[in-house]
Amino acid sequence: MSAHNILVVVGLLAFASYVAYATDPTQLQDFCVGANDPNNALFVNGLFCKNPMDVTPEDFFRGGLDKPGNTHNNLGFNVSLVSATQLPGLNTLGISLARIDYAPYGLNPPHIHPRATEILTVIEGTLYVGFVTSNLPGGGNKFFAKVLDKGDVFVFPQGLIHFQFNVGKIPAIAIAGLSSQNPGTTTIGNAVFGAQPPISIDVLSKAFQLDEKVIEYLQSQFWMSTN
Ligand SMILES: *[C@@H]1O[C@H](CO)[C@@H](O)[C@H](O)[C@H]1NC(C)=O
Numbered sequence: 001m002s003a004h005n006i007l008v009v010v011g012l013l014a015f016a017s018y019v020a021y022a023t024d025p026t027q028l029q030d031f032c033v034g035a036n037d038p039n040n041a042l043f044v045n046g047l048f049c050k051n052p053m054d055v056t057p058e059d060f061f062r063g064g065l066d067k068p069g070n071t072h073n074n075l076g077f078n079v080s081l082v083s084a085t086q087l088p089g090l091n092t093l094g095i096s097l098a099r100i101d102y103a104p105y106g107l108n109p110p111h112i113h114p115r116a117t118e119i120l121t122v123i124e125g126t127l128y129v130g131f132v133t134s135n136l137p138g139g140g141n142k143f144f145a146k147v148l149d150k151g152d153v154f155v156f157p158q159g160l161i162h163f164q165f166n167v168g169k170i171p172a173i174a175i176a177g178l179s180s181q182n183p184g185t186t187t188i189g190n191a192v193f194g195a196q197p198p199i200s201i202d203v204l205s206k207a208f209q210l211d212e213k214v215i216e217y218l219q220s221q222f223w224m225s226t227n
């Protein structure tokens with residue numbers, strides 16, 4: 001291989017690794033406030049943006065996070081998400097925020113954010129939190145967990161299964177930053193046992209080493225939507 005060809009290969013590899021690590025696209029403009037009406041919008045970088053001349057401070061604003069979400073549900077928790085859907089000014093900016101309320105012993109059940117790392121701080125109460133690695137080279141999955149008090153910060157790396165459990169006797173509050181304007185959530189129980197149409201009982205009973213009756217039972221449960 002000539003020196004020139006080697007340089008081309010090295011260049012391509014560098015480019016490939018750049019692409020592999022990229023997340024939200026690099027911005028092409030200061031902001032691209034999401035527009036619902038394409039007729040009144042510009043098309044930039046694959047997304048509709050509101051005409052900058054029509055953008056107002058309200059496009060970058062969302063109030064109401066001082067109010068607790070209603071935790072009167074099966075799991076005893078509630079996520080108030082502020083993503084590009086709730087705050088159009090976040091479009092293309094690669095970041096979002098959530099307030100999470102937990103009733104005493106409330107649980108934010110094991111879930112994944114396919115597109116975001118999450119950094120969480122406890123504002124009130126005590127949370128037992130944890131995440132599990134993807135499959136390690138030798139097999140197995142390592143579990144990292146910690147009890148967090150008010151003011152503590154913990155990070156859940158992108159794409160890994162994680163949870164938060166209120167182990168205190170009082171309601172807890174956390175604020176989470178997420179490294180995507182649209183982090184997405186896959187709640188493990190819902191996705192596996194609550195998918196519609198249902199995943200075949202043969203598949204689930206073999207995968208989880210459970211009797212088919214147990215799978216039927218799990219599939220018949222109510223899997224609360226937890227966005
Ligand atoms: C979360 O709280 C909001 C505001 O109180 C409420 O409208 C919503 O139904 C709650 N979600 C769940 C899953 O309980």
